[in-house]
Amino acid sequence: MVWARLLTQIFGNTTHAIATVLSAFMAGLALGSYVFGRLVDARRNALLAYGLLEGGVGLYGLLVPTLFALTQRAYGSLYGLVEVSFAAFSVVLFLLAFVVIVIPTALMGATLPVLSRFCVTQFSALGRRVGDLYAINTLGAVVGCALTGFFLISHLGLRATVRLGASVNLAIAVLIVILVAALRGRGATPEEDGEESPAAPEGGPARSRPDMALLLAFALSGMAAMVYENAWTRALTLVIGMSTYSFSVMLTTFLVGLGLGSLLYARWWGTRQIGMAGFGVLQLLIALSALASIPLFERLPLLFLRLRHGFGDSFTQFLTIQMLLSALVMIVPTLLLGATFPVVARIYTRNLAAVGRSVGTAYASNTLGAIAGAFLGGFLFIPIIGIQHSIALAVMVNAVVGVLLVAMDAGVRPVRRLLAAGAMLAVSISAFLGFGTWNTGVMTSGVTIYAHNYASLPTDALRREWMTRDDLLYYREGLTATISVHRSAGSDYLYEKINGKVDASFGDTPTQLMVGYLPMLLNPEARRVLVVGMGSGMTAKAVAAFPVERLEVAEIEPAVIEGARFFAEKNGRIHDDPRVRFIHADGRNYLLAVRQRYDVIISEPSNPWIAGIGNLFTREYYQLARATLTEGGVFGQWMQTYAMAPEDLRMVYRTFAEVFPDVSLWAVNDSDMLLIGTTEKQRLRAADLQAALAGRPVAQQDLRDLGFVDATSLFAMYLMPKATLQKMAGEAEINLDDVPRLEFSAPRNLGRETTTLNMRLTRGFVIRPDVVDADPERDPTGRVALALAHGYRATRDRTQALNWVERALRVAPGDSEARLLRARLLAEEGRSGASAEELLTVVAGWAPRLDAAVEVARGLEAEDAIRVLRRIRQRAPRLAEARVALAEALQRGGRFQQAESEYREVQRERPQDRRVFFGLGRSLLAQGAYEKALAALEEAARLGETSGEFQADRGEVLMWLGRYQEAVAAYRQALRSNVEQVTWRLNQGISLTQLGPAERGEAEQRFREVLAMDPANTRAWEELRKLGERFFLANRHRLGAVPPRQDPIRFGFDVINGVVYCSAKGASNRREPMRTVLSVSLPEPLAAELSRLATETGRSKSDIVKESVSQYLWEARFRAVRRRLIRRAKRAGMVTEDDVFRAVS
CATH class of the missing domain: 3.40.50.150 (Vaccinia Virus protein VP39)
Structure with missing residues (x-):
């Protein structure tokens, strides 16, 4: 991690530079594993060799500052190659990085085959020992990654961390040398013993085509793993953020999965025989688990918000959420990926004499595949086909490899080969066709940064509505990041x-x-x-x-x-x-x-x-x-x-x-x-x-x-x-x-x-600049002070702006520009009356800027604005903008007839002004002239009006005219601009109820969304009760509905159904269910029957309901009628299982 960070400070943080450094690093690992794996088999003391390798890595770590400084000088000289040939520069860059880190990475890559040569003493335990070694090595990397990413760099620094790592390597080397000396002193040597294994022919183990195919399959598996890692990281970045901690969390989680997967294989399966088919099945399982991650990603932003709400917003809890979400996506596939190395080592190794060679070759093949995956994933797959399809492509690679391995295993029956082929086909089709494309609005919602925007939205449906409300103009999953350009719904506001x-x-x-x-x-x-x-x-x-x-x-x-x-x-x-x-x-x-x-x-x-x-x-x-x-x-x-x-x-x-x-x-x-x-x-x-x-x-x-x-x-x-x-x-x-x-x-x-x-x-430290020719103390005209007042207003510091404008007015009390600015600032401060008085002074004496006065007047309270704008109209009768503003103020003040008159007057001069027709439509709507209002609003739409308020007014007009389908569509557009607008949502729900039974489910959803945001909204409660009562009556023949005297248990059943269909389910009281039942307005037939029985018997309604419902619930224990109730309710499309349990528990 530290070397990569140091090198990217030189080569840059571009995808190309990072991939180059990563490839050079992995190439060194592959080289070391391949070369030293062959050499160690000819050495008797592999443990000492391991100690020397660790010592070499440690010594190199001490030379890092000097070597990287030389690299920086060389890089500056080589950059000119970009102008000549980018490809040539890329090759040179790779070679430069490779030369710098080839020695330590080769030594690191050699450690696993060398240790395998030492630790594997029984052929039957090869899978277990190699699995243990790989797990220990990877879990050690987890510790190093976590310590470095969360603590060491930020507290010790990069170079001190390198020295610490080098010291650990050197300490291990010293301990190994001491251990080897102690073993020799006792006459012990780490030689092969235990059961015999097949003998190796001279010149090394003979290799067949299946062996080569196995290495190729393992390389493809490594390639797919890196594509997964790249794509998962890019997708998770959209959810858990882009901080250095986020990347440390994702890398740590990935490594934890690899290490645990290898460990679990070693413990559970390490001593068992396994063949090519077993590795093939493992590849198919990897494909399936990775395939399952695809639909998860679109759900992660909403899950993040739930967890953030549940865990809290401290930084530690935030890291915990990041780890949970990363693990949710990666843990199962990485567990399976972690098992692949010991599996391949077990299959590929033919005898103990070639353990180092076999492990080293297998490790090198997988690493070379990983290099290909890093380049292909970062440079081709993600930029060209996108993150989601990159995962799908890697899934197909695993699936194809799995099927071919199963087919190559001679011990597998033809029927099973066909089954494997069918599984591959199903996985491949599902990868590309089984899931819809991720919703870009949800994926780019930025929940890490904008969680506060969703805090007031109580349901996932509302949060998702917020995320997807704006228009997407541009979306590109680029080389380093996902870029999107949006336009806010109902406006021209753009953001990237x-x-x-x-x-x-x-x-x-x-x-x-x-x-x-x-x-x-x-x-x-x-x-x-x-x-x-x-x-x-x-x-x-x-x-x-x-x-x-x-x-x-x-x-x-x-x-x-x-x-x-x-x-x-x-x-x-x-x-x-x-x-x-x-x-x-x-x-x-x-x-x-x-x-x-x-x-x-x-x-x-x-x-x-x-x-x-x-x-x-x-x-x-x-x-x-x-x-x-x-x-x-x-x-x-x-x-x-x-x-x-x-x-x-x-x-x-x-x-x-x-x-x-x-x-x-x-x-x-x-x-x-x-x-x-x-x-x-x-x-x-x-x-x-x-x-x-x-x-x-x-x-x-x-x-x-x-x-x-x-x-x-x-x-x-x-x-x-x-x-x-x-x-x-x-x-x-x-x-x-x-x-x-x-x-x-x-x-x-x-x-x-x-x-x-x-x-x-x-x-507390601000100092006014020493500007000789802009010193307000030396300015007798007050123009400097006025200019500063304008400047402070531009920086949104209204307090300073007011101080400076008043200072200007003390020098030049008749300055109309200063008074206009003061009026503007007072209006922005909410002091409408004072602003109006200042504006009236300006209007009385400064005709050239009456248009500016109109603009300020728009921000006043209605009555103040009317007073000022009428004065402006007197001074400038032909100033159309003043009349538009006056009409708007009259409308805000509830003077709709006067507003209509003003709008109609200015309409003749501005027939293409959409604001005029929009305002006219609103005034007519307020007066109940719905046909005329609709005509005006349609003209505003033709002229380009699209705001949320416009769509809501249009929806209301359409409701009054009985055009409910169009009203629903208009309110849907309006809600895109303001998801939290309760009235618009309620009106949409009311319109939906008028469209027939097919739309009642959506209508109920609208009412429940209103109640989730505004629990005291009585209109939503009433509309929901009406909706439920209509449904209850329409389905009464299915529910029973008998008088309580004839069958109290059945009556209890009816009562609960009434509660289910006619109440807001969230109000259920778990501790006092009877109070919940009685607090709900029952459907009219049930209420009438209950009243008659109470009158006839002299008993209270509460006792009757309590007895009936209690008997029903008692019977439900034996007859499982709860399930029937749930089934009926869900079939009705009105409630969920959880809602029913809340109603009857």
């Missing part, structure tokens, strides 16, 4: 997800633009710029707004670049800019390799809890960036404050400030910070920034859209200079490549709301 986490969106526009604009404004003459991370492409668009000669965008996942095309409207069609070059590379790795320098470098990724992203927040990365900057160069880093402990934030600040000569901290909003590092002193002048914006219409428009009116307003984002930042950071830890503390600490705060705390701590 990477492995289920939103990485770019329209809502992030301010930060995505400012992380590009701010560094460029500080170095407007930049000619060469590097942006690390593509996202939506808005940052690249901001850079391209300046006269750069070359803009390079380094993106690790090619599918992100393609997904960004859907943001063309926001990113200025950056893909078509000839100055832009997209580079499929790890940004850090690219900086390490390139020979050129940049005027500006921008690092976009802002989530250090994601595995690999933490490498972009270390001191070494910042040093690399600084070394690549030109004189006067600027480095920009996006940093978040949410889900970040204050200690982690301070760690980033201190690490950053230690590298760059000058540093400043800026805030786009409370959640997003910008760190600016420069190679020279930062001189902030408003005139310089304004000059940088001159002649840049795209940049000017973008900044105005964000709320920054001029260069001065940008200084509202400024928080502090370097000295203050260092003071705030204090003695925080430094984040290093060697000790990547941030990558291990950040995941512990995932899902926690830390923004408020971090900003509270930050504001």
Whole structure:
């Protein structure tokens, strides 16, 4: 794990680099196993050989820092081959990694055949001994993986962990040497004894075609195993997250299964004879178990939410959930995979004299297959056919191998061979056709990060509805991640997800633009710029707004670049800019390799809890960036404050400030910070920034859209200079490549709301920038203060914005622009009356910006808005937008006739304005003019109105007109935009009840969903009772329904059926069932019979019901009528088995 991490710091975290390192590692294992397996059979003391191997691994571990430093230098020299031939570079990269780690990996690969040669002394126990060794070795790897992934790297660091591992190897070597010396002192030698085995001919054991076929089958099994591991990891990442702990959990679980599988085989089956058919059956079982994992994945997100709710949200409990879900998918297949090695070793080995050769050859063949699986799975299968079909393809490989092995075994009867072939065919068909394609909405729901979104949804059906509500525009299972682009239902809002986490969106526009604009404004003459991370492409668009000669965008996942095309409207069609070059590379790795320098470098990724992203927040990365900057160069880093402990934030600040000569901290909003590092002193002048914006219409428009009116307003984002930042950071830890503390600490705060705390701590250190030409103290006009007020509003700091606008008004009380801004801020603060008074002042004296006053008035309470907008209409009778806003305010205020009149008046001037027809339709609906309302709403739909509120209003109109099928469809569309809207869901259920018996099951589901969200909703209770009563009466002939006097037991049966069909089942009281029964409104015939009997006998209804139900339940113990009741209820389609038991228990 540590060597792989060190090498990826050099070669990068791309799939290609990781696969290269992994392949070189496994190639060394295969080489060592194959070569040393042959050599050890000729040596008498295999135990000593094992000790020497361990010592060799330990000695190499001590040389790792020096060797890897040399590798880094060589890599930079070789990177130029990419321009010549990517294939040539790939080969050279593999050879470089192989040369670096071939010695220790070969020694590691040799340990298993060498130990097998020592431990296997009886041929009949070969399977057991080899199984035990493989299990011990693999379970030891589990311990090492868990310790390294969860503790050692984060506390000791990479190099100290390597030294610790080397010390363990050396200690083992010393112990083995001492043990060998002790055995020799006693005259004992580890020689073969026990029963005889078939003799081996000279020159090694003779091998037949079946033996070669066995090795090929084992290689294919290894290939399938790596495809599984790759695909399972990619799928699980969508559910349990992308942190370094998630990957450690998945790897540990995989290894646990392998180790336990080998151990169980050794204990239960290790001494028994097994043939090719046995291995074939094992392959078929692997195929079946892996096949069973396919439908599991789509259920995992909902299961995760259930477990999160049950376990709690502490980090330890979160890790427990990750382990449980990983085990649920992987444990059975990996148990079976773990048994394959001792099985093959037992079949392939012919005699004790060739144990080392046989075990080594088998291990090498499986490892070579695993190398093929790693490459094919990562580079071909997943990107081309997807994760699900990659699993299915691996299932087919196991199934085919299994059948061929069974067919090759001469001891198997033809009938069984046919059965095996049939099993293979069934498995293969099921793999590709037996399961539907995973729902991409569910799989990309990001439950790890967005669990809070589903917390208020009480049922899995509602959660799934939330997950699938938005339109999927783009979906690609790429080389390194799953990329999807979505459009929110009923709107034009777009967002892009990477492995289920939103990485770019329209809502992030301010930060995505400012992380590009701010560094460029500080170095407007930049000619060469590097942006690390593509996202939506808005940052690249901001850079391209300046006269750069070359803009390079380094993106690790090619599918992100393609997904960004859907943001063309926001990113200025950056893909078509000839100055832009997209580079499929790890940004850090690219900086390490390139020979050129940049005027500006921008690092976009802002989530250090994601595995690999933490490498972009270390001191070494910042040093690399600084070394690549030109004189006067600027480095920009996006940093978040949410889900970040204050200690982690301070760690980033201190690490950053230690590298760059000058540093400043800026805030786009409370959640997003910008760190600016420069190679020279930062001189902030408003005139310089304004000059940088001159002649840049795209940049000017973008900044105005964000709320920054001029260069001065940008200084509202400024928080502090370097000295203050260092003071705030204090003695925080430094984040290093060697000790990547941030990558291990950040995941512990995932899902926690830390923004408020971090900003509270930050504001105590905020210093206003020393800008000579934008000093409000020296400005007699108040324009600087007003600009800062605009800037603070753009950063969502309304408190500061109000302070500065009031300061501007004290200097210039007649400034209408300042008053308009104050009115806007008051409205946003919810102070409607004060805002209205300020607006009336503006309207009275500032006609040129009445359109802006209309926009502010829209945010006021209805009566205040009406008052202001009527004044605006008087000042500007032809301002149509004011009349639209007035109509909307009248409608909000319940003045529907007046609103209708306004809408009809403005309709003549704006016949293509969908808002006008939508508002007109709503006003007519409120007045009960349903036909006219529908006509207006249909016209709004024709003009493009799709919002949830529009669909809900249309559904209500259709309900009133008796067009229930269309109403159901309209409400279905409306609920996509707001799953939690109880009224819309209730109305949909009511519409469904009018469509006949076929839709009553769905209607019941709607009512129960309403009650799950709003248990006190009396209308839903009543509709559910009516629905149940109608069904009860319609099926009374099946239920019995006799008067209680004739058959009290039967009457009890009827009562319980009434409860089942007419109650909300969740209200059942387990402790007091009679109270539950009596609290429910029974169907009218039962209630009437009960009343008559109570009158005639003088007994209470409670006693009668209690006696009848008690007798019924007593009889049910002997007649099993509970089952009949359950069967009838389920046939009725109204209840589940659990609901019935709650009703009658």
